[in-house]
Amino acid sequence: MVRIVPEIIKESVTNLVKNGERTDGRAFDEYREISLEPGVIEKAEGSARVKIGNTQIIIGAKPQIGAPFGDTPNVGVLMTNTELLPMAAPNFESGPPDENSVELSRVTDRCIREGEVVDLEKLCIVEGEKVWMIFLDLHVVDYDGNLMDAAVLGSVAALMNTKLPTTKIVDDEVVLDYDNMVPLPINDTALMSTFAKIGDEILIDPSLEEEDVMGARLSVGITQEGNICAMQKGGAKTFNKEEILKAVSIAKIKTAELRTLLP
Amino acid sequence: MIIIITNTNLGTGTETSGRADNRAFDELRKMKIEAGVLERADGSAYLEIGGNKVLAAVYGPRELFVRRLMQPNRAVLRCKYNMAPFSVDDRKRPGPDRRSVEISKIASEALTPAVFLEKFPRSTIDVFIEVIEAEGGTRCAGITAASVALADAGIPMRDMVVACAAGKSDDKVILDLSEVEDKEGQADVPIAIMPRTGEITLLQMDGNLTEEEFGQALDLAINGCKIISEKQKAAIKNRYGDE
Numbered sequence: 198m199v200r201i202v203p204e205i206i207k208e209s210v211t212n213l214v215k216n217g218e219r220t221d222g223r224a225f226d227e228y229r230e231i232s233l234e235p236g237v238i239e240k241a242e243g244s245a246r247v248k249i250g251n252t253q254i255i256i257g258a259k260p261q262i263g264a265p266f267g268d269t270p271n272v273g274v275l276m277t278n279t280e281l282l283p284m285a286a287p288n289f290e291s292g293p294p295d296e297n298s299v300e301l302s303r304v305t306d307r308c309i310r311e312g313e314v315v316d317l318e319k320l321c322i323v324e325g326e327k328v329w330m331i332f333l334d335l336h337v338v339d340y341d342g343n344l345m346d347a348a349v350l351g352s353v354a355a356l357m358n359t360k361l362p363t364t365k366i367v368d369d370e371v372v373l374d375y376d377n378m379v380p381l382p383i384n385d386t387a388l389m390s391t392f393a394k395i396g397d398e399i400l401i402d403p404s405l406e407e408e409d410v411m412g413a414r415l416s417v418g419i420t421q422e423g424n425i426c427a428m429q430k431g432g433a434k435t436f437n438k439e440e441i442l443k444a445v446s447i448a449k450i451k452t453a454e455l456r457t458l459l460p
Numbered sequence: 461m462i463i464i465i466t467n468t469n470l471g472t473g474t475e476t477s478g479r480a481d482n483r484a485f486d487e488l489r490k491m492k493i494e495a496g497v498l499e500r501a502d503g504s505a506y507l508e509i510g511g512n513k514v515l516a517a518v519y520g521p522r523e524l525f526v527r528r529l530m531q532p533n534r535a536v537l538r539c540k541y542n543m544a545p546f547s548v549d550d551r552k553r554p555g556p557d558r559r560s561v562e563i564s565k566i567a568s569e570a571l572t573p574a575v576f577l578e579k580f581p582r583s584t585i586d587v588f589i590e591v592i593e594a595e596g597g598t599r600c601a602g603i604t605a606a607s608v609a610l611a612d613a614g615i616p617m618r619d620m621v622v623a624c625a626a627g628k629s630d631d632k633v634i635l636d637l638s639e640v641e642d643k644e645g646q647a648d649v650p651i652a653i654m655p656r657t658g659e660i661t662l663l664q665m666d667g668n669l670t671e672e673e674f675g676q677a678l679d680l681a682i683n684g685c686k687i688i689s690e691k692q693k694a695a696i697k698n699r700y701g702d703e
Contacts, residue, residue, distance in 0.1 A: 238513070238544075238546055238547070238592065238593050239511065239593065240511075240546065240547060240548060240549055240593050240594070240595075241546035241547075241593075244546060251499035251500075253498070253499075255544070255592055257544060257545065257546020257547075258546070259545065259546050259551040261550075261551060278545070278554060280544075280554055282542070282588065282590060283519075283540065283586070283588050284498065284501055284504070284515065284516075284517035284519075284588035284590055285498075285500060286500050287500065287519050287522070291540055291542070291556075293555070332545065332546075332551050334544065334545040334546050334551075334554070336544050336546075336590070336592070338498065338515055338517075338590065339498045339499050339500055339501075340500060341499055341500065
């Protein structure tokens with residue numbers, strides 16, 4: 198289903214931005230209110246609920262023992278999956294993941310993988326045979342713009358919250374000890390900041406209204422040390438070099454602020 | 461608009477009550493209902509009972525794009541029950557399975573009798589039930605939450621449907637089975653009623669019960685429904701005030 202944006206909204210949002218204002222009164226480099234609660238699902242080994250404005254995602258991490266990929270026999274597996282639930286927006290439909298859902302999963306996965314958030318090599322149990330596979334499931338329950346930043350922030354919080362049973366090898370079999378749970382080995386806390394380009398301005402954390410109007414979008418993943426670990430440009434319009442460099446430098450400051458929300 | 465997901469750590473209980481979590485035979489698990497918890501949905505509700513956490517959302521009445529489902533004289537009520545992959549001990553593969561398809565069907569049939577569908581010809585009312593965490597009795601929790609979401613969406617109804625299960629575990633007829641009692645128990649009878657008239661809109665049963673036990677279970681479940689019904693009303697009053 199196509200979302201129709203009234204011309205009058207397009208015009209008013211664009212004109213506000215031209216005058217240096219946003220519809221909800223925020224500054225161009227200001228996030229909406231963010232809340233982050235780890236450990237909301239007892240049945241999941243790791244979980245978090247994240248809200249940025251009214252956007253809300255519930256994230257669960259579940260480990261399973263499986264076979265490693267042939268080219269990386271001593272490395273654990275991380276799988277990210279997103280459900281854009283039909284409850285989250287009137288134009289979301291149930292069924293197999295569409296391109297938006299796949300993009301969100303892949304960008305989240307990229308930021309976490311390339312930012313080396315999880316020390317996957319420590320998840321090897323028997324080289325070439327058994328490794329931990331971490332399934333990260335993102336349940337989008339309310340969509341009000343900027344899913345990317347919420348997805349990465351919540352995912353990192355859920356992973357930091359994840360506990361695995363200790364493993365022992367007894368007679369060539371893996372024995373799990375649920376009485377001695379250990380935290381998932383975490384290396385880094387890479388986070389993401391997303392910018393929307395409206396007219397000639399760049400604004401952080403676009404709301405739904407702003408996403409409807411924006412020409413292009415840029416997401417930047419930044420590691421704890423301030424290096425760039427993932428980027429994704431979206432939308433039909435373009436960015437110039439200065440805009441991208443400016444976005445990166447703002448992202449460095451803003452992801453550091455987001456990091457203070459992590460436990 | 462904030463939903464609070466509390467961490468209800470279920471006690472292991474003692475021997476006195478004969479139930480794993482120390483409840484009396486006719487006692488419900490601890491529960492709470494909140495209405496209007498989602499921004500985008502037309503109506504929504506969040507429900508916790510024991511270790512269950514369920515979100516329900518309603519969109520509509522809105523245009524129905526699937527023409528073969530369209531009714532010329534009334535709306536259709538479509539229900540989708542879905543479990544989060546992380547809601548159960550062993551990760552559930554995302555997407556519908558046979559169980560969730562069946563529950564979606566019986567949930568929509570449980571809610572349909574209460575809704576004035578004839579007021580909205582050729583349209584649809586979509587109900588989404590999302591199980592965030594499961595601990596036995598999710599279909600009842602889902603239906604109960606869905607009626608609150610329908611009310612929150614302002615959809616005209618004869619009554620707020622409410623659901624609750626009774627069953628048999630350890631040779632005793634008991635109300636509101638927990639996950640352990642459901643798995644190890646001998647019978648499970650989930651029902652939904654319209655509490656004003658007592659009409660039953662959902663009835664399922666599995667297990668083994670005598671006629672007498674079934675009668676007891678039904679009475680227990682109806683009483684459970686009436687208690688939950690008060691919490692549904694309180695949730696709506698909480699959201700919109702008493703007037």
